[in-house]
Amino acid sequence: xxxxxxxxxxxxxxxxxxxxxxxxxxxxxxxxxxxxxxxxxxxxxxxxxxxxxxxxxxxxxxxxxxxxxxxxxxxxxxxxxxxxxxxxxxxxxxxxxxxxxxxxxxxxxxxxxxxxxxxxxxxxxxxxxxxxxxxxxxxxxxxxxxxxxxxxxxxxxxxxxxxxxxxxxxxxxxxxxxxxxxxxxxxxxxxxxxxxxxxxxxxxxxxxxxxxxxxxxxxxxxxxxxxxxxxxxxxxxxxxxxxxxxxxxxxxxxxxxxxxxxxxxxxxxxxxxxxxxxxxxxxxxxxxxxxxxxxxxxxxxxxxxxxxxxxxxxxxxxxxxxxxxxxxxxxxxxxx
Numbered sequence: 001x002x003x004x005x006x007x008x009x010x011x012x013x014x015x016x017x018x019x020x021x022x023x024x025x026x027x028x029x030x031x032x033x034x035x036x037x038x039x040x041x042x043x044x045x046x047x048x049x050x051x052x053x054x055x056x057x058x059x060x061x062x063x064x065x066x067x068x069x070x071x072x073x074x075x076x077x078x079x080x081x082x083x084x085x086x087x088x089x090x091x092x093x094x095x096x097x098x099x100x101x102x103x104x105x106x107x108x109x110x111x112x113x114x115x116x117x118x119x120x121x122x123x124x125x126x127x128x129x130x131x132x133x134x135x136x137x138x139x140x141x142x143x144x145x146x147x148x149x150x151x152x153x154x155x156x157x158x159x160x161x162x163x164x165x166x167x168x169x170x171x172x173x174x175x176x177x178x179x180x181x182x183x184x185x186x187x188x189x190x191x192x193x194x195x196x197x198x199x200x201x202x203x204x205x206x207x208x209x210x211x212x213x214x215x216x217x218x219x220x221x222x223x224x225x226x227x228x229x230x231x232x233x234x235x236x237x238x239x240x241x242x243x244x245x246x247x248x249x250x251x252x253x254x255x256x257x258x259x260x261x262x263x264x265x266x267x268x269x270x271x272x273x274x275x276x277x278x279x280x281x282x283x284x285x286x287x288x289x290x291x292x293x294x295x296x297x298x299x300x301x302x303x304x305x306x307x308x309x310x311x312x313x314x315x316x317x318x319x320x321x322x323x324x325x326x327x328x329x330x331x332x333x334x335x336x
Contacts, residue, residue: 001206002200002204002205002212003198003199003200003204003285005204006201006204012269024072024098024099024101025075025098025099026071026072026074026076026099027071027093028071028276030071031064031067031068031071034060034063034064034067035064035070037063037064038061038062038063039056040061041053041056041057041061042057044056044057045057051212056265057215071083072099075099079095087308090250095330110125110249111124111125111128111129111249111250111251112249112250112251127250128251129240129254129256130238132251132252132254133238133256136328136331137328137331137332138215141331141332150334155223156177169282170278172274172278173274173275173278174224176221176224176225177215177217177220177221177224177270177274179213181270181273181274182213182216182217182220182266182270183213184273185269185270185273186202186205186206186213186266187206188269188273189202189205189206189262189265189266189269190202191203193262194259195259195261195262196235196236196237196259196260196261196264197232197235197236197237197259197261198232198261198262198263200261200262200263201262202262202266205263205266207264215264216266220267220270223267224271229264230264232265232327233260233261233263235259235260236258236259236260237259238256238257238258238259239256239257239258239259240254240255240256240257241255241256241257242254243255243256270282276294280293280294288301305321313334
């Protein structure tokens, strides 16, 4: 129903690819400053909608348009001056596409397998990449000693016993979700992100009417009480993204990006918000943990380290610091 309403109400258009790379070949600091000034003027209108602010915004908007147009014209003229009879037609077309914000096709034409075969068909390349991605988090990467110890712990039924008595402290953990929790998760959803296989966008979920949000909340509470996820939520579309500076023909040069259902990710956000609230309310997390916490960051630890070093220098003592970097920490996480 969400997709049906979106298809009937929202026109479909195709846009160029967007990323963190430089969007246009003629982009420079002059354009960046002009757009920055224009955006600041626009923000002032939202704060104080006065005739002076409106006039200033219109002026800076025109300046930004002029700077962009002149930069594009200059870049195109400079490129044309470098052309000769030996210039390939493909390079001209690629530049024309880049000038219009269309990125050239960088799809890998073939992949090399471990046994030396060259794979050119998309189905073969997909199978090879899927096999490589699965190897990263395979339990075969564990040592024999650790695997034996892991199996012994998991065979202990008491270790995985989740039948915890309900008390005044944890009574709010398992109660049904509220409309407030769902609304907060929807507000936290990112804009302009790719949907999963169902094609439902975050923007569509945010625009759901009150009745639609109540139905969605009822679905989440049924899943929360029964513990059974919809089968489609366990499926994702994996997109291989080439790592920076890596060889495009090697399967290990790619990292997977998973496109999962936005409905599932909204519920994950609802659950995560409740767990974070519980951990912070009861001070369960260590005060020294600063990563992935609200109003804290890893910079806090650097400041603490600097303070320790300064005190050691004043006291003519020493500071010993040990840094640990775990390779593939999230890929090899012990889920059980």
